[in-house]
Amino acid sequence: MATYTLISSNVLASSAASVTFSAIPATYTDLVLRVSARGDNTSLLLEMTLNSATSTYSNTLLLGDGATASSTRNTGQAYLRAGYVNPSGSTASTFSSGEIYIPNYTSTTDKPMSSLGMTENNATTAYIANYANLWQTSSAITSISLQVTGQNFVTGSSFYLYGISNA
Amino acid sequence: MADTPTKVVVNCTTGVTEVLPLTAQEIADMETARVAAEDQKAAAEAAAVVVAAAKESANAKLTALGLTAEEIAALSK
Numbered sequence: 001m002a003t004y005t006l007i008s009s010n011v012l013a014s015s016a017a018s019v020t021f022s023a024i025p026a027t028y029t030d031l032v033l034r035v036s037a038r039g040d041n042t043s044l045l046l047e048m049t050l051n052s053a054t055s056t057y058s059n060t061l062l063l064g065d066g067a068t069a070s071s072t073r074n075t076g077q078a079y080l081r082a083g084y085v086n087p088s089g090s091t092a093s094t095f096s097s098g099e100i101y102i103p104n105y106t107s108t109t110d111k112p113m114s115s116l117g118m119t120e121n122n123a124t125t126a127y128i129a130n131y132a133n134l135w136q137t138s139s140a141i142t143s144i145s146l147q148v149t150g151q152n153f154v155t156g157s158s159f160y161l162y163g164i165s166n167a
Numbered sequence: 168m169a170d171t172p173t174k175v176v177v178n179c180t181t182g183v184t185e186v187l188p189l190t191a192q193e194i195a196d197m198e199t200a201r202v203a204a205e206d207q208k209a210a211a212e213a214a215a216v217v218v219a220a221a222k223e224s225a226n227a228k229l230t231a232l233g234l235t236a237e238e239i240a241a242l243s244k
Contacts, residue, residue, distance in 0.1 A: 007179050008177045008178075009177075010175055014173070014186075015172075015173075016174055016175045016186070017172045017173065017174050017189055018174040018175070019175045019177070020174065020175065020176045020177065021179050022177065022179065023179050023180035023181070024179045025180060041201060041204075041205075042208060043201070043205075043208075045204070149201070149203075149204045150198065150199070150200035150202070150203070150204050151201060152172060161177075
């Protein structure tokens with residue numbers, strides 16, 4: 001039976017351009033990162049880098065905006081796409097919700113992972129972005145960094161990293 | 168003058184959380200990414216306007232040819 005253990009968390013007391021979980025212990029089988037966030041500008045994209053690497057990422061996106069559905073494929077990326085967050089124009093005091101699931105993060109083979117991010121907006125369009133991600137590497141994952149393209153996470157954005165045993 | 172942007176680093180082994188100022192290079196990279204994202208958004212919005220105008224024009228021409236609204240809608244299904 002899978003057991004979830006909270007490794008670390010952070011709820012921003014002031015705005016920050018990025019949040020990094022470093023020195024992640026290699027004692028679990030999988031990692032789960034829960035994110036509730038909002039940016040201070042117009043961009044939606046939650047970017048994720050692993051071990052500070054800036055290459056060999058790729059992804060496929062399934063995106064819904066309440067009216068249409070679309071799909072996009074990106075290869076040779078400098079970062080993973082980990083979902084969407086609320087931009088500054090969304091309803092006041094609302095935050096996105098999302099989850100990134102990283103199986104076998106200590107393995108010596110390529111790292112497929114999934115991520116899901118949903119914006120909340122009580123006035124106009126909201127999004128659900130579901131990514132199938134791949135990082136081509138033989139390295140175990142020891143750090144995870146998150147940022148929103150060219151902007152800050154606002155105060156109150158929260159990040160919870162869980163380790164899963166016996167997944 | 169605006170405060171220097173910061174980054175948060177959580178050490179999962181020690182439990183220590185640090186709030187660090189971004190370097191000049193990181194600030195420059197962040198600004199470059201912000202401008203690129205806004206340009207991309209503006210381009211997407213402009214493209215959407217062009218598509219909407221083309222759709223409206225096409226519907227008007229089909230209507231002028233005598234198609235009903237139901238027949239026009241059926242073309243895109």
